[in-house]
Amino acid sequence: MARLWLGLGALGGLLSVALGAFGAHALRGRVAEDLIATWGTATTYLGMHAIALLVCGLLVLQRPGLRLVTAAAWAFLIGTLLFSGSLVILVLTGTRAWGALTPFGGLALILAWGLLAAGAWRELR
Template sequence: MGKVFLVIGAAYGLIGVALGAFGAHALRARLPADLLAVWKTAVEYQLVHALALLAVGLLLRQHGSAGLLQPAGACFAGGVLLFSGSLYALSLSGVRVLGAITPLGGVLFLAGWALLLLAALRT
């Protein structure tokens, strides 16, 4: 499972950098400032949690399938899809109701960090 999280983390990192550049160059002139700020938030959270996934992947490789690490990685991966994905969609569409999905991703991020903390305390 460590390899899976390493791959997802690296992919999220690659995509996050590309989307950050896209926002800075292609969207700057097309989006109002408030939606561009939403886009930047999505990119920032995606990149931070790409790093978290890389850490989980490395820890799994080092410690094997330690109980709480796999659920932590799943929470980070799902959190990026829901949190950042909903913010990207909101930015491009302007449909504000998509923001209702964002907190679900935030809850997954919090759960992932809590699980990672518990995993660290148990080792």
């Protein structure tokens, strides 16, 4: 399981940098400025939560069987896909309805941080 979180965390970091550069160079002048800001939010959250997945992976690597930390990693993954993914699709398609998924991603990310805190408190004694 640790390999999954470490690999996905690294992939998330890669995508965060690549998509950030794409937004800074390829999207300027092609989409509205408010959508450039939305793109920036998507890539920032992607990068931040890629690091969170790496932390979960390192914890699970050291102590396999950390149920709350593993649950946090799943919630980080789902939250990032919904939050950042919906914003990226919104910007690329111009279909604002994709923004309806974003709050669900945000809730999953809040849950993930809570699970990680609970895991640190209860499982890492």
